Amino acid sequence: MRFDVDDPWLAAAAWSRLAEPGDVVAGSLVAHLGAAGALAWLVEAAADPVATLRAPVLDGLDVPPSASPSASAAPSRAATGEPRHRNAALRLLDAVGRWVPRLDSLDPRRELRVLERLGGALLVPGDPDWPGQLDALGAAAPFALWVRGRADVADWARGSVAVVGARAATAYGERVAEDLAAGLADQGFTVVSGGAYGIDAAAHRGALAAGGRSAAVLAGGVDRYYPQGNDGLLRRLVEHDGAVVAEVPPGSAPFRQRFLARNRVIAALTSSTVVVEAARRSGALSTARRAVELLRPVGAVPGPVTSMASTGCHGLLRDGVAVCITSAADAVELAGPVGSSVQGPEETALVDPVDALGPDERLLLDALPVRQSATVDSLVRSAGLPARRVVTLLGALERCGLARRDGARWRRAPS
Known part of the structure; x- marks a missing residue:
């Protein structure tokens, strides 16, 4: 044995x-x-x-x-x-x-020897560097993370944003992804994506161009950077204070089911997800759906109404599960508490989160009971908002300390 x-x-x-x-x-x-x-x-x-x-x-x-x-x-x-x-x-x-x-x-020892030769590290639940936010996946959480580059995943993932989208991206989509990633990196966020062609690669390039940190979550083993055409880009992530991460060991081949499963890790690892371009059946939409299920905020970049590459983003916006992202400032605000911005810490501290709420957030906050908790269905009826929108906003209100979860029920947090 x-x-x-x-x-x-x-x-x-x-x-x-x-x-x-x-x-x-x-x-x-x-x-x-x-x-x-x-x-x-x-x-x-x-x-x-x-x-x-x-x-x-x-x-x-x-x-x-x-x-x-x-x-x-x-x-x-x-x-x-x-x-x-x-x-x-x-x-x-x-x-x-x-x-x-x-x-x-x-033979896990053999795979660990391969990882050691690559200068990588293995993280398992309970390690100090294990990102605890992955525990939100429950029984679907990874058993281990195989990492090349920055192995203190718990540290850099706390301030991370996912920027994802279609492989068959347009020039517009790639430019927007680069600009968003650069703006996020300027504000100290780690830009996380999947290392693929198109929007993923543009997001990684944007973060690197701004001198920031970026990390890629792969569907295959970290011993072979995939796709091969992005080998140089993924190596630069590792060399410039970033990381390449996989939940499967070295020698594991990427295939369709693993790409889809990888998306849940991106959604759970990051504080928010921004979809830049996505066709109706784009895999990036699965990342957005998992983020919504985990009560993480989701943003979507609008595109031309005639562009098939943006139909998925428009669907997220139409269904109320994503907020409209048109700038890096929007993405930064999405990643932080409701009402946060690119202001300095002294200015931000003076902002009352309630004052910065939008109309839907105020409706939902008013619908939240103070003493006894309520189900999502009850809040949908009280606030008069779509169920998906309520789930998304509850996560945002919880992060800024205005809502509290009691199991599957919710109530207003004490002031």
Whole structure:
């Protein structure tokens, strides 16, 4: 066996190879047993899956319902033990079939040696440099981060903004992305994107041109910068105080599902997301949707109404899930508390957040109860705003200290 089931650090690295990014069944198992305990359980399950499913490991295991197994993987009631374990057993048995084939070639030490040769670092949950905002992804959070460049991810991610968009960008979109990224970098923000062609590359270039920091979250391993045409650009990120980050180990190839999964990390890692250009089915829209789900503010840059490259941005604006971004000052304001701007700290401290609220924010603030919390549906009715708009604004009001979350309910924060 080329891996250690007793070392939590190595086990976390192992799970980043065994499970695909965003695998909530694996995430639930690791959260329940710890990375090492979950790996030891999988080794036993490889020998006798049905017998292992009878074990007490299922007690208290909470697998999100979105992780539904295939019907062909369903064992009998007798095989899965008590009825209350049945749903978890079905999902686990299906997942074991995905993970076990990778056990034979599992060798996290080899992958760590590759990372060491590249001058990189491995971060796992609990490390001082681990960005805690990724925990908002719950069972879909990464098991580890493989990093080249600035490994203090927790530090630079606290002041980061995602600037994302289409690969097939127009000259207009690339120019706007560069200008926004340069303005954000001038204000001390780390510009985060996906390292792809088009808007991503323009955002990275803009931050570098301003002498700022930028980071790329890749869909493949950090040992091979992808796409190859951006190799030089990604190297410059690392060389100029930035970073290249992946949740899969060296040697992992990028493919469509990993690109989509990577977007959730960009959304969770950053304080806000700005979509510069996006067609109707652009992958950048998935980053925006995940940011909305995480109650992070989203902005969208408008384009010509005749441009197919901007239809996704216009849809975000029409649906009320994004605010209109036309300058770097708008992007800076989006990333900070409601009413913040590019003013100096002394001027900003004098601004009352309530005075800077827009009409929709004021409606929602007035709808928030002071003593008892209310559901989102109730706030939608009270404020007369679309549900998506309410969810977006609640996150903004929470960040500036005007709203407080009580589980799935909300109330006005005490003054």
